[in-house]
Amino acid sequence: MIGLPAYLVLGALVFSIGLFGVLTRRNAVGILLGIELMLNAVNINLVAFARFNGDVAGLVFTLFTISITVAEVAVGLAIVIAIFRVRRTVEADRLDLLRG
Amino acid sequence: MTLETVGFWVVATVLLASSLAVVLTPNLFHAVLYLAAALVATGVVFLLLEQPFLFAVQLLLYAGGVVTIVVFAIMLTERLVGERIAQTSRHVVNGAIVAAAVFVGIMGFLIGAPLGAPRPAETGDTTAAIGRALVGPFAVTLELLGVLLVVALLGALHFARSEE
DSSP states (O other): OOOHHHHHHHHHHHHHHHHHHHHHBHHHHHHHHHHHHHHHHHHHHHHHHHHHTTTHHHHHHHHHHHHHHHHHHHHHHHHHHHHHHHHHBBBGOOOOOOOO | OOOOHHHHHHHHHHHHHHHHHHHHSHHHHHHHHHHHHHHHHHHHHHHTTTOOOHHHHHIIIIIIIIIIHHHHHHHHHHHHHTTTOOOBBHHHHHHHHHHHHHHHHHHHHHHHOOOOOOOOOOOOOOHHHHHHHHHTTTHHHHHHHHHHHHHHHHHHHHSSSSOO
């Protein structure tokens, strides 16, 4: 029988991996992929808590985070494409338009 | 070992391996494919937690929708610039240190947290319970989510429109 802590550790590991990706990727799309992993880890935690506490609220919140993530990805990638049109690059280090 | 235990370890291994591949592979397109694998593995974790409805939503929205959008974005940006879709990482050591520190912090919190004895799980069909909760206590949130999706759609159209 796999208990709640195993799922929480799994979620923490995936979250850390996603954070590593966000911190180290140069490409803006790569950074978005890392954010996807982190949100995914949160979903694992929510479902695990809902399952082992017998509370349906966690499942509803998982639905909400999944939907919001889809909206976030659509807008984020539209911004990436818009940036690419202007700057001809999606490397986060070279997007320094606001630097004085 | 029961089937659930074996399934958990297999899925956890696949999930962690594909997650590592997402952040480590030099080819951005491969990273997206590994992300699809990680998302499907997460869906199987939901299945292990006896939530088939969330498994279906995960496959449809995440593995279906998100991955398709990201592939389109890569095609658009990389095809125009004509370069290979290689990507490099920077500050790998610093990133690893920060990520490991966050993991240790979460683990420290977990060890100290009063998780308590697991209560009996929701028996029966959780899909019906989710539906009742969506139109009951979470009805306002559901409506706000609809507004958010419309706004995101319009925003994405605005950002991605052609100039003329």
